[in-house]
Amino acid sequence: MLKALDRLERRWRAHFNVAPTDVESWRRARIYMLWFDHAVLRLFWTNQMQIAPGVIRSNHPTPGRLHRLKRRGVVSVLTLRGSADSAHYATEKIYCRELGLTLHAIGFSDKSAPPKASLTALIDKFRTIEKPFLMHCKSGADRAGLASALYLLVIEGKPLAEARRMLSPRFLHFKGSKTGVLDRVLDQYETESAGRDFETWLEESYDPTRL
Numbered sequence: 001m002l003k004a005l006d007r008l009e010r011r012w013r014a015h016f017n018v019a020p021t022d023v024e025s026w027r028r029a030r031i032y033m034l035w036f037d038h039a040v041l042r043l044f045w046t047n048q049m050q051i052a053p054g055v056i057r058s059n060h061p062t063p064g065r066l067h068r069l070k071r072r073g074v075v076s077v078l079t080l081r082g083s084a085d086s087a088h089y090a091t092e093k094i095y096c097r098e099l100g101l102t103l104h105a106i107g108f109s110d111k112s113a114p115p116k117a118s119l120t121a122l123i124d125k126f127r128t129i130e131k132p133f134l135m136h137c138k139s140g141a142d143r144a145g146l147a148s149a150l151y152l153l154v155i156e157g158k159p160l161a162e163a164r165r166m167l168s169p170r171f172l173h174f175k176g177s178k179t180g181v182l183d184r185v186l187d188q189y190e191t192e193s194a195g196r197d198f199e200t201w202l203e204e205s206y207d208p209t210r211l
Contacts, residue, residue, distance in 0.1 A: 017087045119206070149164060
């Protein structure tokens with residue numbers, strides 16, 4: 001019974017998870033975003049915070065929130081959900097284009113250790129992205145938390161202890177869950193840094209398989 005329900009849910013997901021190109025696909029994409037991607041919760045809950053001058057973290061923004069952020073001066077958006085052919089990326093790309101916001105995408109999972117290439121690309125993007133910018137994942141709890149920690153640690157030069165606060169229950173991130181693998185990136189760095197800055201350690205010693 002459970003397997004049958006799972007197969008049915010997957011079929012419904014695939015049916016509605018489309019890039020909008022016409023009236024019908026827009027209807028399906030909106031249904032997907034609202035219910036399957038849980039945007040109905042994000043209408044009221046933003047998990048939003050400014051972590052540094054010109055840098056904001058949050059969950060996946062609604063069109064209305066993108067409009068309000070644009071009025072506040074935000075010019076760039078960095079999604080940590082990747083650029084896969086999906087309703088959440090396709091609709092965000094359209095909304096950003098309509099508002100004149102530049103959308104950047106870097107993807108990694110919240111339940112497995114990020115590849116070195118993804119972390120390197122993320123840090124490189126921090127140095128080139130135009131500010132003010134918003135970075136987000138789906139819930140704003142896990143991937144956005146690690147990205148925020150790395151921004152404070154690498155770009156702002158903050159202590160590791162301060163950077164760690166970006167991964168906390170305050171943002172609904174829980175180290176004891178599967179997403180705790182993201183905390184272990186910082187744990188491994190703390191154990192092995194031997195006086196090296198994060199980027200040097202990342203290049204020389206980071207091993208996601210050990211996490």
